[in-house]
Amino acid sequence: MNNYSKRNKVKGLLISMFLAGFKKLSRSSRRKLCFSLARTVLKLANKTRHRGIANISAAMPHLTEQEVEALAFISYQNIVFGVVECFYLDQVDFEYQISAEADAILKQGQGASVATMHMGCYEVVPFAMQVLTKRSSTLSKIPVFMPDGKKIYREMGIDCIDKNDSDSLFQLLKAINNKQVVSLHSDHYAKDTQLTFFGRETGAPCGAAILSAYGKVPLLLSFAILQPNGAYKVYVEVIRDTQVETNTDSIHKVTCEIYQRFEQIITEYPEHWYWSYKRWR
Known part of the structure; x- marks a missing residue:
């Protein structure tokens, strides 16, 4: 097994463990955790945050800087929660x-x-x-x-x-x-x-x-x-x-x-x- 395959296997195992842990939580708890994680990640991910802010500013120039930044965070939170939801649609x-x-x-x-x-x-x-x-x-x-x-x-x-x-x-x-x-x-x-x-x-x-x-x-x-x-x-x-x-x-x-x-x-x-x-x- 080459290093690339090993890395992918490790990623797959980590995701499986992550999803198994999330499955034990109630949906409302998953949402709260996803929102908290998303907000933290976006604060740290400067490139992603700046790109999101630039996109919103370009599409909606009437918004203030504060409104644009707030929208960037809430949309990112909704998307992160939504991605996790893909694995639990039966709920x-x-x-x-x-x-x-x-x-x-x-x-x-x-x-x-x-x-x-x-x-x-x-x-x-x-x-x-x-x-x-x-x-x-x-x-x-x-x-x-x-x-x-x-x-x-x-x-x-x-x-x-x-x-x-x-x-x-x-x-x-x-x-x-x-x-x-x-x-x-x-x-x-x-x-x-x-x-x-x-x-x-x-x-x-x-x-x-x-x-x-x-x-x-x-x-x-x-x-x-x-x-x-x-x-x-x-x-x-x-x-x-x-x-x-x-x-x-x-x-x-x-x-x-x-x-x-x-x-x-x-x-x-x-x-x-x-x-x-x-x-x-």
Whole structure:
């Protein structure tokens, strides 16, 4: 075993021990501990903190320095807690707000492409799609130090495709053809297309629109917000009730529409979106 493999094995063991310890805590205790750890980590992680503050300032120039810093900390706390929540979704309550058009599409038994966001608990939307349809698939970049990283998805009945696989796009299209509801996180930086996000040029992924176009299925948008009562409220709406046209201009146009909606959602719930990575490049 080389040093790289040893390090990954150690990381995997430490994470397993960490999760086992957290499982013994009540959900409210986990939240308090996550919030405390997140605040401490962000205070010490200067690069991450400064990047988050810079992102918020760029997107919301009307906020004061104090408001920007406060938002950076609370959003980071929510994200850290949300990441931990991914491993205990069986202990989480859900509420739903689904448009009539989206509800009809999900009940038709056909495949669908769903654009989602890095808000709170990242895997709430794929899990919600599984609860609603029993046909949920998603794409996730499984860390090399978690060789059984798909386990949490299997336990929830979700078909997880590893982004590291060379044929991941083929697997996604196969899932669509098998009438799966495929959720893709679509708010991160990518080089697929250029668009305007909070008034600034940046790159964005077109995966959700591409799956709709070439899988010949409707395109939905879904996100989840942690409520004061501890439940996650899952919103589902329609971007296109039929497939996106299979040409570059149409895929770009629809991706821009998705991002316009992302802006509205983030503006309404800024404390629930992940600001810390370098979004504008």
